[in-house]
Structure formats: C-alpha cells, structure tokens
Amino acid sequence: MSVVTVDDLALRFGERTLFEGLGFELERGELLSVLGPNGTGKTSLIRVLLGLLQPSAGRVVVEGCPPRERCHRIGYVPQQRIFDRDVVLRGRDLVRFGLDGHRWGFARLDGEATAQVDAALAEVGASAYADAPVGRLSGGEQQRLRMAQALVADPVLILADEPLLSLDLAQQRAVVDLLDARRRRAGTPVVFVTHDINPVLHTVDRVLYLAPGSWAIGTPDEVLTSDTLSRLYDTDVDVLRVRDRVVVVGTPDDQHVHHVGEEHVH
C-alpha cells in the first residue's frame, strides 16, 4: 500500500500551466527528490500535497485521505526563512508548535509533550540550544529546529522544500542524513525539493524532474540522462557524471535566468 498517491494532477495559474498529467505513488520509506529550475512549480506541488493549494485537476491522497482534510500529520520543512532576531521564541517552543500549536487555548505543562519535544530535539542534535532564543541562532541551527518541528508529531509523510539552501556542506550533509535515517527507521516517506541533486544523490530512490511545461519521474539513472533532459527541455542538454557528481549543462536556465513570476517563452 502506497502512502501517497498523486493521480493525473494538473496545476494552472491563469493561462499558464505549471504541470499536467502528473502521477506517481510514494511507498513507505521512499525518498523522492523534486528537481528543476526556479518557477516550475516545485513549491506549488508541495503546497498541493499539504492541502494548501487546490489543484486544477486530478487528486492527491495521503494514507487514504485528501490532504486538506488533515486526517494525518504531515511534517513540513519550508523553504528557508530566517527568523527575526528579536522573536520571542525558544528552540523548544518552535518544536512544540509542531505538536499542538494549532490547538485553541494555552499549552498545558504536560510531561508527555515535553518528553516528545526533548526526543525530537535530541534526534536532530539540537538539545544544546533548545532554550536559546531562536532568532539568535545560526541558519543551520534554525534549520535543525525546523526538522525537529517537522518530526515531533510522528508524521506519515515529510515534505522538505529546499532545506539545504544557504547551508554549508557539513550542514547539508547533516540534514540529508537526518531525513535518511528517519525514513529508514520509521518508514516515513520523504519528498525533498532541491536545486542541486548532488547532496542527496547517494540516497535518493527516485527523482521527479519538473521542467517548464513537462516532467519526468524515475530513478536518477533514468531521469538524469542527456536523453531525458533534452526531451524535457526540447533542446540539447548534456548530463555529465564527474566522479560522484551529476553536472547538467545546456539547460535554458543555466545562468539562473528564471525568476519566480516570469513568463517562460519556449
């Protein structure tokens, strides 16, 4: 039984179609990486999976339930946003939100909840700064707390939107290892949006490549080939394997000329 089913999904904003006919299933413990240039709808896909955005067509089911009904916890690590320096919030408060921040009233002083928060903090290695003001922590430390927040409620699915952005290599590695360990141990499938496949290449099961107007899904060896990407972009694209790294040359967005909100002309 798959955890996530995406069936014939289409997303349009006005005249513009981000993707259509998108379909895939996610099995327990699977790590799917969503790749593609800016503005192709990676974040929008995550928002559909979260139930924050209604697709134009098709459907999404997470453990037998449409995401907008919120039958199940979905762990979400958003595209990185640094906290305001003066925000009145400690690391443990941020993680606690992941447990019961959406409930009415005050949070009770409840031993079980505290234990869950402490366990999540320990899992991501953030115990040392659990009581520090969040706004004064580094980007990498904040990102770890976000991971703990996503993990604390024991989610059925983890969605991470460019969690590696602005992290150094060691920190990138730590984030990837954490998600990898979680899905192996608890069987939680992970959708991992990234600009650069290389930090997750060693562990990713499948890749969903979103190009402007078309997409492809499969194992890295199937998708990250000159043939597939040339077909997606409708131009000559070369995929090179240099040591353990994948280098893509010749995509129209090589110089990151795509900006969010810009119309693509093809």
Added chain:
Amino acid sequence: MFGQLLAQHFVHTALWAGAVVAIVSGAIGVFVVSRGMSFAVHAISELGFTGAAGALVVGIDPVLGILGGSLLVGLVLGLLSLRGRERDSAIGAVLAFGLGVGVLFLSLYQGYATEATNLLFGSIVGVSDGQLRDLVIVGGIVLVGLAVLYRPLFFSSVDPEIAAARGVPLRALSVAIFLLLGLTTAEAIQVVGVLLVLTLVITPAAAAQRLTARPGLALVLSVAIALGSTEGGILLSLEKSWPTSFFITTLSFAAYVAARIYDWSRGRQKRLSSSPPRRLWAVR
C-alpha cells in the same frame, strides 16, 4: 495632601481603570509586537479619535465613537491581512484620510475644547463608575479572546507558513486580533489618549521582548511593566500635578531603555566569555 488624595473615590476609580487597561494592553501588546503591528495600533487609535470626534458632533457618547472607529479600522485591516511594506502603506493611507475627517469633525464641533484635548492626551482622573464598569467588561472580552486564541495566534504570528500547513486559519485569526486590538485601543484611549496608546500597547511588550525569549514569561513581564507604569504614573501625577500621561509614558519608556541596556550588557558578556566567536550566518 498625597494621603488625602489617595483616600478619594475618584483616585480609586482611576487606579482601577488604569489597572484594567494596563493588563489588557500589556497582554495584547505581545502579539502586536510579534506580528509587527505597531503602526496599525497607531492608525487604529487615531481613527478611534475620528470616531470620537464624529460622536461629539452628532451628540452621542464619544466612547461609542471610539469603539466604532477602532473596530471599523481593525476589521478593514484584518480582512485585508496584508504583510510587510504593502500593509504599512495601506495603513498610512487610511490613517491620513481618517485624521483629515477627524479634523473636519472637530471644526464642526461647537463644544468645549477640553473634550478634544482629553481625547488626544487622556483623562484618567475623569473616569466615572459607569465607565469603569464598561472598561472591565470590554477588557474581560479581550482577555478571554486572547486566552482562547493564544496558541494558534502565537503560532501564526511567528511562523505563518507552517501554521497554515497545520490548518490554522490565518485570515480569521488576523481579523480576530485586529478586532481585539480595536477594543483594547478604545480602552486605552480613555486613559492615555489617542496619541499615547503606543505607550501601553507597544512599549511594555517591546521591553519584555528584550528581557526573555520565553513566550509565557514575556507575556507576564509585558503586563507587569504596563501595570507598573500606569499605576506609578497615576500616583506620581497626584504627587506633582503634571499630566498623568507624561508620567505613564516616562515610566514605560524607562522600562524599555532599561531592558535594552540589560539585553545589550548580557549579549556583551556572552560575546566576551565565548571564544572562539561563533560564525554568524549571513542574513539576506
């Protein structure tokens, strides 16, 4: 003379009224500051003034005008639920227009000028028993509202994206906090006046923010600072007959400066004691 004054009924009423307003303002201030709504507070209070001036012209209780003006603006701003710069400019535009209308109302109003001065700068010693009762009722509504909304409100203030993903209704909460803010402002205007509402809603919370990163403790400190400034200000104005609002603003500002100095010296100690210095992340 001070002792005699303290025994007076109107002084008791003033102290109670001040306490109610301070508690409510200090509590909501924590959310206002964490949502970056200081400018909105200012706008809501100035338009409460427009409402009051309008009420004076048509000859009804100015407090009703304050409530009407504050709630209306609160509702509009809440429904728009704008963010950042767009919100600032929208508020600026609404605020300027509302003040213009207020000026017209004042020029139409034929009554005593002191009524208008009281609106601008407050008149806590003029609070009647009936007004005190109304303050308690409205204050109670705001506190109950804040208590019920506490967690999702706080969650959506500091982390709106994740809160939305968790099913927290952001827009409804935005409307709710603006309406509660409208009520709070209408209360505070009667004590410190239109121009000084910020001294009870923003300053104590901003000071508390400097003192702790614990949300619950920040709430308590903010209320304590608002309460101390208000009651202290009223007592000082009995001793020396300068305006109450002057003493209240001075005390709350002193608390704010002290909190900043405390925060700064604590940060400095940390920097001195922790070597090698931790590398900071570039903030875009």
